[in-house]
Amino acid sequence: MEDSTFTAQNVINLSKDIIFVKTEAKKDTVISHRYNIAGFPTVILMNSSGEEIDRIYGYVMADTFVTIIEDYLLGINTLDDVKKKFEANPQDVELAFRLADKYEGRRAYDSASLYYSKIVELDPEDQKGKSDDALYSLASLELRKKDYLKALDAFKYFMQKFPKSEMAADAELYIPYCYAKSGDTTQALELYQKFLTSHPDSPDTEWVQDKIKELKPSTDKTD
Amino acid sequence: MKTTIRAGMILLLGLIILSFCAKKAPNKIEWAVSLEDALKIASEKDKPIIADFWSDG
Secondary structure (H helix, E strand, O other): OOOOOHHHHHHHOOOOOOOEEEEOOOOOOHHHOOOOOOOOOOOEOOOOOOOOEEEEEOOOOHHHHHHHHHHHHHOOOOOHHHHHHHHHHHOHHHHHHHHHHHHHHHHOHHHHHHHHHHEEEEEEOOOOOOOHHHHHHHHHHHHHOOOOOHHHHHHHHHHHHHOOOOHHHHHHHHHHHHEEEHHOHHHHHHHHHHHHOOOOOOOOOOHHHHHHHHHHHHHHHHH | OOHHHHHHHHHHHHHHHHHHOOOOOOOOOOOOOOOOHHHHHHHHHHOEEEEEOOOOO
């Protein structure tokens, strides 16, 4: 954001009417905690009293950034706005997904899980193309909460439902990761090895090999 | 002829005044030094705040 979005003239122009401030989140932990920062970059638009209007979670290009901020200032696409729209259209998968995503960006994981589950319930066959994403996100949220057994079950369920999803390879990696974190090193090693065989050109090969090295001593001890 | 020159001069004068009055577009963002500082300025000027939470790793 620093080298691209914040140096674009259309973003600079916003600074005529908006006060800009940078916060190094890992140093200003009190402020980061107060605003429930889930990851970086996170940009929060606040009113003049410091109350959050809404946030942008992750990197966005300058044009998108300006559009989102201008919309937020008009009350468009904010959390409250999307909530109202979903209340009026409770079968709308797209709105449910936007709500889940907004809650996840605020570290409100229980609310995010609620809406991701709603998506799977509304569209179990993934006709809208959001259910695989929602199931994967549900598993990832368990991982964020460090509940490795729940995450393991959720990733397995995801693989069972959507084995051809573009997120399947990542899920295949998280399954042995969850086994390892839950203490089942043998199963973790077996699945990591299987991954290397089935995905010889994966960009994650090195990461998997490192994980195998980390786990090997502990299994050698048990043998 | 005189009328054309006078009209031209009025137009030129108008353009000069306009260029002085127009708010100059900033060429970079002036960042507040801290969130506390930003909140103070925002409250005084009744302006919203954009807070960028970043991390280098």
